[in-house]
Amino acid sequence: MEKKEMGRKILISLAVVVYLFVFYVVLDANKYKAMVHIIEGAGRVGVNPTSESLDFGDISLGMSATRKVDITNQTVMPVRVLVWTTGDIEDLMNVSDKNFRVGAHSDAEIEFSTYIPASAAVDRDYEGRVYIFKIPTFGL
């Protein structure tokens, strides 16, 4: 009976640790709103400089734009970086690397490039969200 109770306690403790770990990773993730507005014409790329979101601005068909995100790992432990994109813009956006490792006290750069194909709807906003998770590897 005592063994069962002990096992239950261990399981609950493990669940709490896992929950806290996931909570920390989600809380620590970089979250950006990504957007692009399709405009008429050819060879037009608008500039919308902001560090709050991955705003690709106004782009005409056949053009592309690139935004970069710097990742800094200030901890003493290497982290695995996972990039997750959602929304309409996901199909138009290319991510340079979606899964890579950043060493302790190191930097990395992720490049997000958006290309507007011929079939994109003019005067439409394509939006989505980008999540960059930094998962401690604990030396694994």
Add this chain to the structure above:
Amino acid sequence: MKNILNFFTYIVIVAGIVFGLPKLLSHYLNTPYPMAAITSGSMWPALKEGDLVFIQGVEPEQMKVGDIVVFRDKKNSHFVIHRVTKINDKTKTFVTKGDANFSEDEPSDFADLVGQTFEIKGKSIRIPYLGSITVFASNLKEEKKMESIKTP
């Protein structure tokens, strides 16, 4: 005993789906290539990269402008899935274009036509992401083949 029987029933069902379904589809859709994985974004947004689509065998005479067809590209013998933009009955050729592309493809012969995407109510039936899995599996298979060729 019951567990072992359940396990074997499960294996038989899975094997039936894996091996039998393509043959069944091949018979039903009248083509030796009943399924295809989309490996590029040239037909976006009608078909997305990673989709699995069903191919239906058609005669060239049944082909219409606007149909999404599968044909063999003469240059590299690869299959291409693009939309028909022109049909020339005299020269027995057709021209295609990827929806997301800016230019048309080179004309193809009627003989290169493999089929068209299976549609329900005018929309191509596609299974998102499943195509990526099949491409990944076939790449693994290819790699294994290459390894076995390399290894004496």
